[in-house]
Amino acid sequence: MSADDRVEVGPASEFEDGDAAIVQVGRVDVGVIKADGEFYALRNECPHDGGPVCEGKVEPRLVGEWGGPGERVDQHYDDDQCIVSCPWHGWSFDVETGEHIGDDRYILPMYDVVVEDGLVYVNDE
Amino acid sequence: MIDPSEHLVVDCDWHYADTFEQVAPYMPEPWKTKFQKSGWGGTGVKQNLSAFFPASTGNRFNYGKIEREFSEYPDGGDDKQDVVEGMDHLDIDVTLQISHLILAMGGISADDRRVESFVKGYIDYMLEEVLDPDEGIYGLAPMPYHDIDASIDVLDRIEDEEAFVGVVMVTAGASPPLGNRKYDPIYERCEEEGYPVVYHTGGSGLDDYVRAGYQDMIETHTLGFLESNMSQIVSVACQGVAEKFPDLEIVFMESGVTYIPGLVSRINEEYLKRSEEAPMLEKKPGDYITDFYFGTQPLEVSARPDLLELCFDMIGTDRMLYASDYPHWDFDSPSVITDLPMLSDEDRKNILGQNAVEVFDL
Ligand code: FES
Numbered sequence: 027m028s029a030d031d032r033v034e035v036g037p038a039s040e041f042e043d044g045d046a047a048i049v050q051v052g053r054v055d056v057g058v059i060k061a062d063g064e065f066y067a068l069r070n071e072c073p074h075d076g077g078p079v080c081e082g083k084v085e086p087r088l089v090g091e092w093g094g095p096g097e098r099v100d101q102h103y104d105d106d107q108c109i110v111s112c113p114w115h116g117w118s119f120d121v122e123t124g125e126h127i128g129d130d131r132y133i134l135p136m137y138d139v140v141v142e143d144g145l146v147y148v149n150d151e
Numbered sequence: 152m153i154d155p156s157e158h159l160v161v162d163c164d165w166h167y168a169d170t171f172e173q174v175a176p177y178m179p180e181p182w183k184t185k186f187q188k189s190g191w192g193g194t195g196v197k198q199n200l201s202a203f204f205p206a207s208t209g210n211r212f213n214y215g216k217i218e219r220e221f222s223e224y225p226d227g228g229d230d231k232q233d234v235v236e237g238m239d240h241l242d243i244d245v246t247l248q249i250s251h252l253i254l255a256m257g258g259i260s261a262d263d264r265r266v267e268s269f270v271k272g273y274i275d276y277m278l279e280e281v282l283d284p285d286e287g288i289y290g291l292a293p294m295p296y297h298d299i300d301a302s303i304d305v306l307d308r309i310e311d312e313e314a315f316v317g318v319v320m321v322t323a324g325a326s327p328p329l330g331n332r333k334y335d336p337i338y339e340r341c342e343e344e345g346y347p348v349v350y351h352t353g354g355s356g357l358d359d360y361v362r363a364g365y366q367d368m369i370e371t372h373t374l375g376f377l378e379s380n381m382s383q384i385v386s387v388a389c390q391g392v393a394e395k396f397p398d399l400e401i402v403f404m405e406s407g408v409t410y411i412p413g414l415v416s417r418i419n420e421e422y423l424k425r426s427e428e429a430p431m432l433e434k435k436p437g438d439y440i441t442d443f444y445f446g447t448q449p450l451e452v453s454a455r456p457d458l459l460e461l462c463f464d465m466i467g468t469d470r471m472l473y474a475s476d477y478p479h480w481d482f483d484s485p486s487v488i489t490d491l492p493m494l495s496d497e498d499r500k501n502i503l504g505q506n507a508v509e510v511f512d513l
Binding site: 074087088089090092094095096097098099101115116117118126127128129132 | 332333335336338339390391394395419422423424425426427430431432435
């Protein structure tokens with residue numbers, strides 16, 4: 027891959043967990059998100075109505091566990107699953123897969139991200 | 152087009168016109184004595200205008216416009232022979248009897264034992280005098296769900312009775328709504344026993360469900376029945392009853408079918424925006440709803456045929472159960488199903504009988 031096939035995002039050290047940066051890759055906007063120490067790149071266009079999904083909140087997913095009949099469903103944040111929620115109407119997507127957490131027919135296209143010499147790049151393909 | 156008389160017809164919603172006079176001898180004390188000493192019968196109080204359960208609104212017979220031998224509420228109440236004759240009249244092979252009076256239980260919010268005592272009396276009365284599997288007359292046991300222990304007592308009572316094939320939860324008035332964890336023990340037990348839960352809308356105080364002051368039955372009958380089923384469907388679906396109890400069969404009765412696609416569309420839209428508020432769900436709430444079963448009556452055949460076709464398509468003809476609601480004023484006979492042009496004969500037979508055989512294990 028030549029250097030031209032990728033877009034430089036910036037120094038990895040400038041990202042905290044939960045931070046996102048929006049870059050233009052080809053003709054589309056891509057959100058580069060750091061979550062749980064890893065970088066992910068997702069298309070910044072919400073399949074609902076085109077909202078800037080990657081500019082929304084990045085946070086662990088709230089999940090429920092049921093202890094048995096009559097028990098309240100225990101709701102807690104699962105630190106192993108991180109989601110980004112579109113700021114327009116709240117559709118939420120798994121940052122690792124790009125899938126909507128409620129309906130996996132809706133998927134944000136994902137892009138390859140690499141960190142090289144302390145710099146974050148998104149592959150353009 | 153098939154002829155209902157030549158095929159199995161199971162009516163999943165027959166209303167047995169019970170009276171307090173009939174049931175009282177079977178009620179536990181002190182309610183039995185309270186009722187029998189009350190003199191309510193002597194004051195001319197009829198079952199549809201009762202001091203025991205709150206009353207319904209409006210005149211079901213449209214102030215004399217509807218006159219039909221088989222649709223009156225007889226003052227003396229039905230007896231087994233009325234059921235047998237009615238089944239014969241409509242060409243129905245199997246009926247699931249639902250207490251007519253219990254539909255008003257939603258009007259009771261007092262923490263007393265009226266509902267429990269009525270239900271216990273009703274069950275003994277029906278077992279003793281009406282239900283008869285050999286004749287295809289089965290029952291659905293009402294759940295006094297305000298009181299979980301009493302509901303479990305009822306399930307203990309019917310556990311070995313072949314004549315009861317499921318339970319009824321009256322959707323009107325259930326508060327908190329029926330997806331609440333409070334009701335889990337009922338669902339758990341029903342799942343264990345293989346009893347489908349039939350959620351049945353109710354007609355007590357129809358003008359009072361959401362806001363008071365409707366004036367005529369046309370208004371309340373349009374809104375009230377839908378509203379009380381919809382409010383419970385949303386709760387049952389979102390709180391994950393179907394996830395908690397995956398083998399439980401869930402049936403919603405008596406609101407027609409055209410409201411379902413609208414509700415499914417709306418709840419799915421909400422879920423896409425707020426999925427985390429329903430963390431028990433593994434799929435969209437609408438996907439659970441279309442896995443529930445639905446009684447067909449009163450089928451909105453006068454709706455545009457393409458709308459009805461779309462509704463059947465969304466719900467699935469394998470999820471629909473013929474119901475007459477007989478002898479109520481707006482009952483549907485089996486021809487409502489056999490006359491639908493968009494169905495195949497296979498679909499017609501399934502809706503009329505086969506689906507119910509599977510759901511209720513008849
Ligand atoms: S545009 Fe993203 S949730 Fe509506």
